[in-house]
Amino acid sequence: MPRKNRRNPEFFEKPEAPPARADAPLWALAPGYDVRHVGGEKEYRCPGCDHVVRPGVWHLVVVPQGEPDERRHWHTECWRREIRRLGGRA
């Protein structure tokens, strides 16, 4: 006898996609830079450590103000280190 209590696929097979971008944590904000928290499908090269930012890993996108072409994807930890180098004088 065929089963009747099939799950409604409409209901169960479409988990809600997480938001692709969000505001960066407060510590990551630096004057003169736009910082966003993102998770993406692409692979990037982190300027802080020269290693890969793996697809799907949440990380930070940093854009110096007035310089849209200098937008870079940073590991969160690498940007934390970069912020320390800014030393509050930016």
Added chain:
Amino acid sequence: MTVPEERLAFDSGKGQVSAAFARPPEPVATLVVSHGAGSGMDHPFLVGFTRAMNEQAIATLRFNFPYMEAGRRSTDPQPVAVAAWRAAFEAAVARAGGGQVFAGGKSYGGRMASVAVAEGMPAAGLVFLGYPLHPPGKPERVRDEHLYAIEVPMLFLHGTLDPFADPRLLKRVIDRLGTRATLLEVTGGDHSFNVRGAKKEPREVGASLAPLVASFIRELV
């Protein structure tokens, strides 16, 4: 004969930054050059270029942007970079001994020079060593708006295989700039002017561009 190089520092508006000034005997003009986004003023390409300019009787000043001086990897916000450029230009004027002062740079550095000139920095002319017209693979994001506000002569040195400027788009920009702009192409050159198979050291590659830039400057002074 090697022209001695003076190491100096000046206030960029965001702290002291390093610079290197070299003045051959009886220079015809002075050229201030800034580095690309990923490498400082002592990158062999820039050193080779400026030293070869000195041999062409042109004084040079190379300098670091504040982010590079601080050992950071994130380029400065545009107002910071432009302020540093103005300070570098003034440092060069103070040492030029009355001759004309030109501005230029490698990639990002050249673009910052052009923004500074568009905002009123009184350079006699501009020299672009690989102008980053758009990000690689994104020709729709052309950054040329401010160039049309510039009234001084501009030299675009450009590798034909440079992914930062589609040759057809660049020619369109040059045409629109009219007599102000001169385009010199390095056949087969990439964004760093390396030609595949040529196997030249960056210092040599930089030096090889100097005669072209020197004749551009000589025609103007």
